[in-house]
Amino acid sequence: MEGTPDEFGSGYRLLSSVVVPRPIAWVGSYDADGTANLAPYSFFNVVSAAPPVIYFAPGGTGEDRKDSANNAIESEAFTVHVVTREFAEAMNATSAALDPDEDEFEHAGLERVDATNVHAPRIADAPVVLECELYDTQEVGHQTLVFGEVVYAHVDDGVVTDGKPDVTKLDAVGRLAGNYYATTDDRFRLERP
Structure with a gap:
């Protein structure tokens, strides 16, 4: 099959089905009233190592922006959790459409x-x-890219070898399409040429 993105259902359907697996940014933030928010976004990646900048791209722009983006922009801060298999069910629970004044940490039974x-x-x-400080934002189509400079990191000793994060010890979860992860x-390992 060949064609435009719409011939595959939509641009979202095409890209979310073939750009896989996607890392998941599980974003924690506070709104102006101090209500905690926790939500997963699979449009997420590294932008730069120096300075260390990452981004996540929740849907919506302007008045339609997601709470995570609004909170990060207003407070100029957010956290990104790497989702592991142990936390997959809780991550999924935080994707529920809750009212803005509801706390996803409590909803998913997570200690905040x-x-x-x-x-x-x-x-x-x-x-x-x-832990990220807001670096910049950029609207692209119907997405708001939220860039954050990593200013502090918490890495459990169980996923560290010789003082460095060890990818073989981190059981990370990635997003595929639909309900698949x-x-x-x-x-496997390949030596770079």
Whole structure:
């Protein structure tokens, strides 16, 4: 089959089905009233290593922006949790369409603590949490890209070898399409030329 993105159902359907697996940013933030928000976004990746900048891209722009984007922009801070297999069900629970005044941490039964260096919440026992200060935003189509500079990281000793994060110890979960996810338990290694 060949054709335009719409001939495959939509641009979203095409891209979310073939750009796989996608890492998931599980974003923690506070709104102006101090209500915690926690939501997953699979339009997420690294932008730069120096400075260390990542982005997530929730749907919506302007008045239609998602709470996570609004909160990050207003507070100029957010956290990003790496979703592991252990937390997959809780991550899924936080994708529910809750009212803005409802706390997804409570909804998913997760212990919330404040981040160390930014004004944002984090999951107390998540294996990897990146604390971010707002770096920039950019609207592209119907998405708001939220860029954050990583200013502090929490990495559990269980996923560290010789003082460095060890990808072979981190059971990360990635998003496929629809209701499908993937883990990183089927790893292989190739030496770069």
